[in-house]
Amino acid sequence: MNPAYDFAAPFQDPKGSAIRELFKYLSQPGMISFAGGYPSPALFDTAGLNAAMVAVQSASAADLLQYGSTEGRPQLRAALSALLARRGIAAAPEQMLVTSGSQQGFDMLLRTLIEPGDTAIMTRPVYSAAAQGLRLAGARVVGVATDGAGIDFDELESHLAAGKPHPKFFYCVPTFANPSGDTMPLAQRQRLLELAVRHRLLIVEDDPYGQLRFSGEPLPTLFTLAQDMPGASDWVVHLSSLSKIVAPGLRIGMMLAPPEVLKRCVMAKQISDLCTSPWMQMVAEHYLNAGALERHLHVIVDAYRKRCDTLVAALREELAEAFDFSVPQGGMFIWGEWKHGVDAARVLEHAIKANVMYVPGMSFYTDRANPSALRLSFAMPTVDEIGEGVRRLRRAYESYMGAG
């Protein structure tokens, strides 16, 4: 008999992550996976990080091993501030909270803003762990369609015109989004900020992929644009991370937020984990201050560009009649859909038999799901694996069509 624990409502009968359910197939021998959302460990700058690790060995025990300040080490915040400045993001260290990955930044916003029954707006499709966070905080999530042309402002404005309940925030990944790969055009960024000011709508800009650009011109972040629009900087929270440009194992992210929001997120982090590991903060700060990121980042970007180009070419070669997709200008993901209303979860069953994997789009919807959609990550497989993986995808698709 199961003891009758009295869990909070969202945890009483929680749904696990469908993506995590796929993990078990990853260990299938010879599997080629487009499913992961992880960066490629083969591209990590292990030499640069080892040098940073050696450099911190001479630090004092009180700096390295003691509790640190909840806000994060001033030296790391200065290094991150310099990193952001090189991308045109002007943020003083005092505007920044060091977080244990950008996931924790989002979580601090959930803690300080969301009560059960509150509403928040997210793009459709959306990063699944953010949507899951909102669900488990007891929030109602409403979606706003997004595609290669940007977000659907009619839908967004209709949510806002509805008035009550006032949504607590709008969450988006404006640059090389997970899962869609899309980048919000400049005019839309401006319009979104105008809407934020008019409706007193907090915009959560999650930007873990912004530095992974293969093609096209860099666009200013919402955070940057907001500095030049009266009142807008009060309504933008910017989340970022070293996970995709250095390594996730550091668990170093950052939040830029207006003072009243930042102050409360510091309190939320205080009760969450007191501080992010000072040891890892020092490694990150040595790595950044040594200029290692500037020296290494192009290695990651060049590899992802090549993998993306290979995947695009292979999809056009092998699946032109079966699969529609858009080509991203950066990041780690291609989003697309099987034509003719073919169901992505059902094709996946055939794909797993053919030793290739992707994530069905259903995992990335909070409403109005497109069952034909799917996400392909090109970050992990090599160029050779990508070619073979797409040939397997075609066989899986044909097998599904034949079986159907």
Add this chain to the structure above:
Amino acid sequence: MNPAYDFAAPFQDPKGSAIRELFKYLSQPGMISFAGGYPSPALFDTAGLNAAMVAVQSASAADLLQYGSTEGRPQLRAALSALLARRGIAAAPEQMLVTSGSQQGFDMLLRTLIEPGDTAIMTRPVYSAAAQGLRLAGARVVGVATDGAGIDFDELESHLAAGKPHPKFFYCVPTFANPSGDTMPLAQRQRLLELAVRHRLLIVEDDPYGQLRFSGEPLPTLFTLAQDMPGASDWVVHLSSLSKIVAPGLRIGMMLAPPEVLKRCVMAKQISDLCTSPWMQMVAEHYLNAGALERHLHVIVDAYRKRCDTLVAALREELAEAFDFSVPQGGMFIWGEWKHGVDAARVLEHAIKANVMYVPGMSFYTDRANPSALRLSFAMPTVDEIGEGVRRLRRAYESYMGAG
């Protein structure tokens, strides 16, 4: 004008921590502080930790730098399981969640159990960051008195007899408590577990100090005792940490919990920070597996014993007429009160002028506070500083009495 953010109710006008307000005085030249809750960095095993850091340099990038599993590395969970086993705590790695300090373990319980308006029971006095966590989760906290003789069962049973609302859990630090230094006697531990089973009351046993014993015989943890009492193991969550026995900078803690609780806490951690740094996990696992903790722990325990003895002797010498306190058998804290109803916050003003600090007890109460109480930590000051610090305390007390 302040933008009208719509924060969650507990964050609308949150009270900062009174303890953190004291931080600014720590940098006063020559200050002797009994105020901190931090372990002494001079006692950290920097050689052992450096060896562990060097050892992990040969690890693969995928192990060290990639995202890890939310549950924690199996190798670290095995090492922690062995560490617990040496203390008589039999817990399989599958019963364990690696957390970013024991603070995060408590936070995962808040996430999965507490909704605004819920009730939880804590000892009075209680660890302030746990109480703050409950407040910021919107919970109502009810206290149960605790002193050298243990917890007040009449008060606890009266809360439980009240029935509705059923308290979500009872939080305590049964061994060398923060702030009281008290250890719950064996008979009380048994009785608490019987109560837990009878009332279906989850017991949260926070045990960061359990290995810091100077005197007396080790007592079994609530987790251990529950294994031998029918039904009891369903109602005990055990939180622990390497922060006080290795170093806080690792940010490595652990939770042992019944399966249904653990499963949900894993989901809560997933949305909180995805995983604890695998790099720090590997350092911890190398440190533990090398036997370094066994070799070094006595250095910490011996130093704390000596500091505690020194503080006890000095308090008896200098402040016998003014200050009542109990002598702990381990941990980092002495709890006491000024006699004659003297206010601890007001004496502190004189103490800061005399260049010595402590934490007024008010920070550790959620109800029915004793304004004369205060906490002295002996972990950080050296033996010489302790003697001088207590002489300053006496001068501060005399100055207060003279001024009053």
